[in-house]
Amino acid sequence: MALASDESVPRKAPQFDDAFRDKLAELLAWRRDVRRFRADPLDEAELEALFDLAELSPSVGNSQPWRWVRFDGAAARAAVRASFARCNAAALADQSGGRAALYATLKLEGLDRAPAQFAVFCDRATAQGHGLGAATMPEALDYSVVAQIVAFWIAARARGLGLGWVSILDPADVAKAAGAPPDWRFVAYLCIGLPSEEHDVPELQRAGWQARTGRGRTVARV
Amino acid sequence: MALASDESVPRKAPQFDDAFRDKLAELLAWRRDVRRFRADPLDEAELEALFDLAELSPSVGNSQPWRWVRFDGAAARAAVRASFARCNAAALADQSGGRAALYATLKLEGLDRAPAQFAVFCDRATAQGHGLGAATMPEALDYSVVAQIVAFWIAARARGLGLGWVSILDPADVAKAAGAPPDWRFVAYLCIGLPSEEHDVPELQRAGWQARTGRGRTVARV
Numbered sequence: 001m002a003l004a005s006d007e008s009v010p011r012k013a014p015q016f017d018d019a020f021r022d023k024l025a026e027l028l029a030w031r032r033d034v035r036r037f038r039a040d041p042l043d044e045a046e047l048e049a050l051f052d053l054a055e056l057s058p059s060v061g062n063s064q065p066w067r068w069v070r071f072d073g074a075a076a077r078a079a080v081r082a083s084f085a086r087c088n089a090a091a092l093a094d095q096s097g098g099r100a101a102l103y104a105t106l107k108l109e110g111l112d113r114a115p116a117q118f119a120v121f122c123d124r125a126t127a128q129g130h131g132l133g134a135a136t137m138p139e140a141l142d143y144s145v146v147a148q149i150v151a152f153w154i155a156a157r158a159r160g161l162g163l164g165w166v167s168i169l170d171p172a173d174v175a176k177a178a179g180a181p182p183d184w185r186f187v188a189y190l191c192i193g194l195p196s197e198e199h200d201v202p203e204l205q206r207a208g209w210q211a212r213t214g215r216g217r218t219v220a221r222v
Numbered sequence: 223m224a225l226a227s228d229e230s231v232p233r234k235a236p237q238f239d240d241a242f243r244d245k246l247a248e249l250l251a252w253r254r255d256v257r258r259f260r261a262d263p264l265d266e267a268e269l270e271a272l273f274d275l276a277e278l279s280p281s282v283g284n285s286q287p288w289r290w291v292r293f294d295g296a297a298a299r300a301a302v303r304a305s306f307a308r309c310n311a312a313a314l315a316d317q318s319g320g321r322a323a324l325y326a327t328l329k330l331e332g333l334d335r336a337p338a339q340f341a342v343f344c345d346r347a348t349a350q351g352h353g354l355g356a357a358t359m360p361e362a363l364d365y366s367v368v369a370q371i372v373a374f375w376i377a378a379r380a381r382g383l384g385l386g387w388v389s390i391l392d393p394a395d396v397a398k399a400a401g402a403p404p405d406w407r408f409v410a411y412l413c414i415g416l417p418s419e420e421h422d423v424p425e426l427q428r429a430g431w432q433a434r435t436g437r438g439r440t441v442a443r444v
Contacts, residue, residue, distance in 0.1 A: 013420035014248045016380045024246070024380055026236045028278045028373055051439040056250045058375075060389055062424050062432040069442045076444040087358045099352060108355070118440075129432050130321060133330070133389045135313045139364070140389040143409070146368040151250055153280075154376065158238045158246055167282055167355045167362040178444055187365070198235035202284050210284035210351050217273040218340075220291045222298040222400055 027158055030200050034162030037113045037193035046159060047116065047192075054152040059144035061129025066145045069178040071117040071189075076177045080119075080189060081111050083173035084166065091168060106207055110164045114191030119174050120149060125183035145187045162195035249380055252422050256384030259335045259415035268381060269338065269414075276374040281366035283351025288367045291400040293339040293411075298399045302341075302411060303333050305395035306388065313390060328429055332386045336413030341396050342371060347405035367409045384417035 051068075059065060071077055088108065095103045111117070122145040124138065134140050153163045171186035180186070205211045273290075281287060293299055310330065317325045333339070344367040346360065356362050375385045393408035402408070427433045 011422060013252055013422075014245070016245065016249065016382070020242070020245050021377075021380050023236070023238065023242050024249075024377065025275055027238065027246075028275050028377070030235055031278075031280070033280050053247055053250050055434065055436060055439065056253075058253070058255050058387070058424075060387075062426040062434065064435055064438055066438045068438065068440045069444060070440050071444055073444055091354070091357045094353070094357065103354070106354075123438070128435060129426075131316070132313070132325070132328075132426070132431065135316065135390070136309045136392055137389045139361075142361070143365075143368045146365045147372045150369045150372040151376075154373075155243075155246065155250070158243050160238070165280070165282075167359045168357070170358055179442065200233060200235075202280075204284040204351075204354070209354065212277065212284065213286055213350060214277060216286055216288045216290065216345075217277065218290045218292050220401065222291060222293055222295055 027154060030198065031154060031157045032162065032195070032199055032202065034164045034191070034195045035107045035110045035203065036196045037110045037115070037162065037191065038196050039113050039115060040194050041115045042161070042193060050152055050155050050159070053155045054148050057148040057151040059129070059147070060134050060140040061132030063126055063129025063134070063141060063144060065123045065126045065128070065141045066148045067121040067123050067184060069119045069121065069180065071119060071177070077111070077117065079173060079177035080169065083169045084109060084111060087168045087170055102207070102209060106209060107203070108168060109166045110191040110193070111166065114164065114193045116192040118190045118192070119178045119186065120145060120188045120190060121178070121180055121184035122187050123183060124185050142185055142187055149188055149190065156192065160194065161192060164191040166191065249376060252420065253376060253379045254384065254417070254421055254424065256386045256417045257329045257332045257425065258418045259332045259337070259384065259413065260418050261335050261337060262416050263337045264383070264415060272374055272377050272381070275377045276370050279370040279373040281351070281369070282356050282362040283354030285348055285351025285356070285363060285366060287345045287348045287350070287363045288370045289343045289345050289406060291341045291343065291402065293341060293399070299333070299339065301395060301399035302391065305391045306331060306333060309390045309392055324429070324431060328426070328431060330390060331388045332413040332415070333388065336386065336415040338414040340412045340414070341400045341408065342367060342410045342412060343400070343402055343406035344409050345405060346407050364407055364409055371410055371412065378414065382416065383414060386413040388413065
């Protein structure tokens with residue numbers, strides 16, 4: 001796959017057939033939020049290839065506001081684990097009765113083993129895009145970062161890599177550990193590596209926490 | 223592609239090969255934010271198939287907080303067009319000099335022709351997921367909706383359908399036109415249809431507004 005070197009020259013759009021669409025459906029069905037990783041290190045060239053693809057993701061005003069900070073150091077990772085432990089204990093305390101017992105059994109993150117970990121931020125102050133599309137909805141910048149993460153996630157799964165998105169964190173803790181500027185908004189902490197198990201049913205459904213419902217597709221017409 | 227009927231029975235995970243990954247890379251490269259549509263109506267069965275796939279998308283706590291409201295009626299669509307016109311005029315007034323002249327030439331939405339249009343909301347008050355993962359970051363619910371839209375978008379492109387995401391709107395206007403409950407947060411207004419042109423370079427890059435920069439992949443290590 002090569003990008004056009006001269007964008008004024010029209011290129012023939014690719015065609016996608018049923019066989020590809022079936023495989024894409026399998027990819028989406030088997031893309032899990034992974035919390036159980038093997039400790040094997042990642043192939044750095046593979047990671048770079050995923051970044052190349054993720055950069056093709058849409059962003060409001062073409063602002064490309066995504067900023068990835070890699071968490072490799074022991075101190076930075078310990079700060080994230082401590083933040084998770086605090087936030088998770090508080091979340092457990094907020095559950096009641098049987099829900100609390102069930103919550104306590106859930107594995108909610110792969111911070112202990114995932115070989116590659118990133119905090120992803122949105123640069124709310126970026127000059128790229130010149131503010132287009134973000135005046136009435138500045139959160140569209142954050143959404144652009146989410147869209148990029150999803151492209152990365154899908155492409156990673158196509159290479160057999162798993163990704164786990166951790167949100168049980170205090171954004172201020174992660175921003176501090178990352179040394180993020182004040183204008184950067186914390187979006188996600190990502191654990192990436194080879195999954196130790198593969199499933200097509202979400203872990204929270206298998207654990208009896210929350211099944212898929214199929215509601216919400218089109219709830220009204222106006 | 224069929225989902226497991228008994229989720230306790232392990233199923234063999236699919237394999238993805240280089241040919242599939244190359245095609246997926248083409249799909250991501252040619253997935254555009256489309257503003258120029260043909261007026262042909264959509265195949266409703268195709269739309270349903272896309273919703274089936276989008277429902278496989280991840281969500282925090284498996285909360286599935288996405289709520290799609292279809293905008294078919296003349297009054298509802300007129301309300302959105304009026305909101306866009308107001309917000310876009312204000313955005314134009316905020317640009318200065320050459321930027322304002324360039325802004326005025328940009329085509330920023332396909333509201334006039336896209337045969338299918340949806341306002342997508344996040345149900346911030348959903349009981350699904352029981353609050354898991356959303357205590358410290360309630361915005362993770364909104365991000366789950368974005369992730370679902372992206373899965374829909376990618377799958378739509380694989381069927382030759384274009385999607386345009388409109389954010390130059392006042393969320394209050396859209397919520398009112400949709401009759402959305404107060405707890406629903408407006409995430410995106412989507413125009414969907416057959417594109418009248420296909421490109422692998424973003425329209426805002428071709429128009430000289432903002433090029434891709436390749437910055438932001440990994441900006442720091444800690």
